[in-house]
Structures are given as C-alpha cells and as structure tokens.
Amino acid sequence: GARDVLRIGSEGFGALMASLGVGSVCAGLVLAFRRRVDPIRTMLVGAGGLALADIALALSPRANFTPLAFVLLFGAGFAAVSLTATANTAIQSRVPDALRGRVMSVYLTAFAASVPLGGLFAGALARAWGAPFALATGGLLSGLALLLALWRLRPAALAG
DSSP, X not given: OHHHHTOOOHHHHHHHHHHHHHHHHHHHHHHHHOSOOOHHHHHHHHHHHHHHHHHHHHHGGGGTOHHHHHHHHHHHHHHHHXXXXXXXXXXXXXXXXXXXXXXXXXXXXXXXXXXXXXXXXXXXXHHHHOHHHHHHHHHHHHHHHHHHHHHHHHHHHHHO
C-alpha cells in the first residue's frame, strides 16, 4: 500500500486521494464551462491521460518522489472524469428518447461491473507482484484498449 510503496501513513494517503478528487472536480468544472466539447476527442484524451497516469504512478515509487504522485493522481482524476462524464453525456444525447433508459441501464451495469472485476484483477496482481506492477499492467491494458479504439475509429472519423 501507500505505506510500503511511498512511505506515507494514513494522512498522506488521504492527501493523495484528495488530489485525485480535486482533479476530478476540476475536470467537471472545465467540461461544464466549455462552450463546445468534441466527445470523441475528449474521451480519447481522457483514456490516454488515465493510461499514462497509471503507468507513471507505477514508475514514480522507484524514484521515491511522493510529490509526483500528487500531480499524477490529480491528472488521473481529471482524465477519469473527462472520460466518464463525456461518455455519459454522449450516450444520453445520441440515443433516442424511447431507448435511453434501456441503453443507460446496460451502459451503467457494464460500467458498474467493471469496477469490482478490475479491482479483483488488480488486487491479485498487486498481491503477487506489488502495487506498482498492478498499476503498470492496468495502464498498459488501458493503453492497448485506446490503441484499438483509435484503430477502429480511423483518422477520417477523428478529423471530423
């Protein structure tokens, strides 16, 4: 945990989680006050930022640089909310009224199921090889998913 990897106690861990929360709130405010948000680009940048933050967090304990963890967790919170809030908005605004409830229930069920399954997977990896390995693996898998999405969207779809 944070005590073993970053050599901080419960107060330090709480501060790290606050950094994640501040990044999340900032992303919500930025999205709320932007006049125009390109959902595809915002989701791709959010996914990429989250993958990079995970990988960088996995590498940061090697340098014993806790201040970097604060910055990276802020970025992870910002990226995560940018991705999830934009995905939620895009789905709700593009689905016909008659189907919105059903589509959102499937989306939210899949999203809600991914959290405990991901936690189970990450916990098993962390127990076997340590938290940095679990973070790096999650970041790499997220990065691979992003590359697959980019490949599927093709440059023409991303251009407009």
